[in-house]
Amino acid sequence: MPALVSKSLRDYRRSLIRWTIGIGAFFTLYLSIYPNISENKEIYGAQALAKYPGALRDLMGGMEDFTSGIGYLSSVVYQLFGPMLFVVCAMLLGNRAIAQPEEAGTLELTVTLPIDRRRLVFERFVALALGLLAVAAATFLLVWVLSAVSDMGVPADRILAAHTGVFLLGLFFGVLALTVGAATGRKGAAMAVVGVVAVGGYIVETMGKNVDWISWLRWISPFHYYLDGRPLHQGFPVGDYLVLAGATAVLLITAILAFDRRDVGV
Structure with missing residues (x-):
């Protein structure tokens, strides 16, 4: 493993452990109450949830039947809160790649080392991807075990498909933060x-399904390529995930070129 990747992962170690514990605690909390929810169909069943305002149901992904394992995981865990936790985690890691050390004045020392600028950005990306992958792998195993213990009846491959989407979505936003940081050197701008x-x-993705004048914007929303394929219901949406991965690659190339051409003060 390249030295810069290893050093970056060591620097991220405590943060990654805290994020794994935090996201794991969130999943544990919500999955542990599923048995109680599944027994209250009059409150959490499809007919009861249909009484909620349409706008609220849209924002929560339609609010499927909470008493079914797939409906609960889809609406409560993988719709909003789980992905947003990964997005914030990835954003902070992306900021630590370029913008944060530049504002702290430590990046100048790294740039003076005998390492190509393009390689520096790429290896910081690799560290970001590996760190986020570690968090995703640990939390996937947790969700898989807890869903089995709670008798949710969701196949492991469907959970893996949803968790892969969460990872790719988080990676996209992490690289977006890295790209803005590489172009500006400002973590505030990246955030x-x-x-x-x-x-x-x-x-846009959730409301655009029923609001015509913004529906076309769904195609440029990264959440569209995470949510639209409904991985818990249909398995891996390969095409959508390839779009997310491709967009991430474009951002990475942009970050490399932007940082390579920018004056960092050395």
Whole structure:
């Protein structure tokens, strides 16, 4: 493993452990109450949830039957809160790649080392991807075990498909933060861009299904390529995930070129 990747992962170690524990605690909390929810069809069943306002149901992905394993995982775990936790985790890791050390004044020392700038950005990306993958792998195993213990009846391959989507979505936003940081050297700018794209993209994807004048924007929302394929119901949406991966690759190339041409003060 390249030295810069190893060093970056060591630097991220405590943060990755905290995020794994935090996301794991979230999943544990919500999955542990599923047995109680599944027994209350009059409150959490499809007919009861249909009484909620349409806009609220749209924002929550339609609010499927919470008493079914797939419906509960889809609406509560993988619709909004789980993905957003991964997005924030990836954004912070992406900021630590370029923008944060540049603002702290430590990036200048790294740039003076005998390492090509393009390689520096790429290896920071590799560290980001590996770190996020570790969090995703650990939390996938947790969800798989807890869903089996709670007798949710969701196949492991469907959970893997949904978790893969969460990882790819998080990686996209992590690289978006890295790209903005590589272009500007400002972590505040990176956080602002990620926040706008994440919140706006989610609203457009969920509300755009029933609001005609914004429906066309769904195609440029990263959440569309995570949610539209319904991985818990239909398995791996290969085409959608390839779009997410391709968009991430384009952002990475942009980050490499932007950082290579920018004055970092050395």
